[in-house]
Amino acid sequence: EDQVTQSPEALRLQEGESSSLNCSYTVSGLRGLFWYRQDPGKGPEFLFTLYSAGEEKEKERLKATLTKKESFLHITAPKPEDSATYLCAVQEGDSWGKLQFGAGTQVVVTP
C-alpha cells in the first residue's frame, strides 16, 4: 500500500537552531511532491512542489529537497513565526490530481 510517512511527529527548536524534517514515500511513479504549512485553525498553505530527484526549492528560511524515496524540509535559523505543522503530500503519476498526505510534523520554535 502506498504510504507517506513524516518524521519526527513533533520538533521543538530554539530560535536560530537549524533542523530538518523528513518525508518518506513509497508511491510508484511519483508525479510530484508537495510541502504545505498549516497554522492552528487554518487551511494548509502551499510552500513548494518538487518533481524530480535532485530538485531543490527555497523560500526564506525553508529549503526543500527531493530524492527518489524521500524529501527533506530544512529550516535554517528558525524564528518563532516558523512555528506550524508542516505537511508533505505526494501525487502518483496516474492519480489525476489526487494527493496523498502524511500526518505532518508539528514544529515549535521558542525565543
Next chain:
Amino acid sequence: DADVTQTPRNRITKTGKRIMLECSQTKGHDRMYWYRQDPGLGLRLIYYSFDVKDINKGEISDGYSVSRQAQAKFSLSLESAIPNQTALYFCATSDLRADTQYFGPGTRLTVL
C-alpha cells in the same frame, strides 16, 4: 478577500441530522476537492470534481455526497451525520494545467 471560502466555519449538530458544507472559489480553477482532517492523521480525500459534470469518489466517500453547482461552487453533504464524522473539513482547488492545490480555511464540524 480569500480565494477559497468555506461556510460555515464551525458547526455543531446532532446524530442523524443532514448537514451541508459549502465551498466557493474565485480562482477560476476547474478542479475542486473535499478533504477531512483528524488529529494524528493526514488529510484524506472524500470527493473530487474536475469540472461541473465530473464527480469522483475519493478514499473515504461512504456517508458523504457532493454537488458541483457551478465551476466556482462545490458542496459536501452528510445525509445522516454520525459522531465519527466529527472532524475538520477542507475544500481545495487546482487548475487543470497545474497540480498545486489551494485550500480554504476549513469547517470544524462536531456531531454529538
